[in-house]
Structure formats: C-alpha cells, structure tokens
Amino acid sequence: xxxxxxxxxxxxxxxxxxxxxxxxxxxxxxxxxxxxxxxxxxxxxxxxxxxxxxxxxxxxxxxxxxxxxxxxxxxxxxxxxxxxxxxxxxxxxxxxxxxxxxxxxxxxxxxx
Amino acid sequence: xxxxxxxxxxxxxxxxxxxxxxxxxxxxxxxxxxxxxxxxxxxxxxxxxxxxxxxxxxxxxxxxxxxxxxxxxxxxxxxxxxxxxxxxxxxxxxxxxxxxxxxxxxxxxxx
Numbered sequence: 001x002x003x004x005x006x007x008x009x010x011x012x013x014x015x016x017x018x019x020x021x022x023x024x025x026x027x028x029x030x031x032x033x034x035x036x037x038x039x040x041x042x043x044x045x046x047x048x049x050x051x052x053x054x055x056x057x058x059x060x061x062x063x064x065x066x067x068x069x070x071x072x073x074x075x076x077x078x079x080x081x082x083x084x085x086x087x088x089x090x091x092x093x094x095x096x097x098x099x100x101x102x103x104x105x106x107x108x109x110x111x112x
Numbered sequence: 113x114x115x116x117x118x119x120x121x122x123x124x125x126x127x128x129x130x131x132x133x134x135x136x137x138x139x140x141x142x143x144x145x146x147x148x149x150x151x152x153x154x155x156x157x158x159x160x161x162x163x164x165x166x167x168x169x170x171x172x173x174x175x176x177x178x179x180x181x182x183x184x185x186x187x188x189x190x191x192x193x194x195x196x197x198x199x200x201x202x203x204x205x206x207x208x209x210x211x212x213x214x215x216x217x218x219x220x221x222x223x
Contacts, residue, residue, distance in 0.1 A: 034211070041201070041219075042216070042217075043214040043215060043216050043217050044155060044203070044214050045214070046211055046212070046213065049211065087155070091212075094160075094167065094168050095167060095168070096143070096160065096162035096163060096165075096167030096168070097143065097160035097162065097167040097168035098143060098160070098207060098209060098212065099145065099157045099160055099168055100145075100147075100155075100157060100205075100212060102154045102155040102156070103154065104153070104154040105154065
C-alpha cells in the first residue's frame, strides 16, 4: 500500500519566521516528488518539484532523501499569504499513468 | 497561462441519481486523471486515462464510475447511481508525463 505521511499541524508561526515541514513515503519505487499547496476548499496547486540534489525557488527549499524515504520543505521569511495546507506528494510511473499519492497535508497559519 | 477547467462548480443530486462531471484538460496534455477529496480528508486517486482508454484505476473506482473523452477536448466522469458517501470534491487533472495540474473542482453533494 502506498502511503505518504505528514505531520498534520497546525503550525502557527509569526510573519518572518522560518518553518519546516517533513514527510515520509512508503513506496520505495516512487519516482518523483512534489509539494503542492491547497487553500481552503480549492484545488491543489503545484508549489515545486523535489529533486535529490535539493532545489530552491525563492523563499522555498525542498529536499529529498531517497535512502530515508524522506522529503522536506523549508519556507523562509513567512508571509501571511503562505497560510495554506501543504501537501507532500509522491508520483509513481505505471503503464500510461503517473498517478499521484497525496499526504493528508500540513496546515500552516502565518500570524501578523 | 493554460489551465484545467471543470463544470459545474457545484452539483447537488439525490441519492440514486446519475451525475456527469465535466473537465477540459490543458490542450497539449496527454494524461488525464480524476481525483476526489472527501471533506477533511486527503486527495485520493480515482482513475487515469491515456490514449483513449483507462490506464489505471483505484479500488474506489468501481462499476458505478465511468470516464469518457467524447471529443478532443472534454473529459467526463459519470457516477451512475450516486450514494451519500460519494459527496466530495472531484478534481480533474492533466499532464504530459511531468508536472500535473488540477482543475478547480466540482463539489458534489448527494442528499
């Protein structure tokens, strides 16, 4: 059974803080990993892909450790607009399918 | 920027009725998906569609569900006889084998 596990939070942080989210996945054959964000009652929106070498997009840094089956997301200098649920996602390649397995999400509230 | 669109945004139906949820994937994408999210729970994969056929489906996607791509742009999910537990957000998604993009969803309420 494919599972992605995340700390559900909530994480309540002041503006300007640095916050880190972690996630583990059970399927060692998973090929690709992503962070999505989801606002209340909206669709998941792709935040960034996660690469083994680590990657950065502005204030966001993602890391992947395949040996530990562990993924992280670091948000620096948090903004009010960062308040959302952050979804850790694994993708598996099948025959004609790249289905995503989602974690339950970690809720972030950035407080003024 | 191209985006996935879905209609309707909200559908209310009575138990036992058939519903069709519609999606227009991004035009140059090749793989199409339906996911659902019950309120307060995680996003769950239902089915993937490639080359005009189902490529993979989850255990949720039973005989009550079907998908179709009736023309070059639309992608539909049909639930033949809705149950109360089908109440959820249904998201359509598409990709070209890389990053997957989601539509805004259809909120299905079964009464």
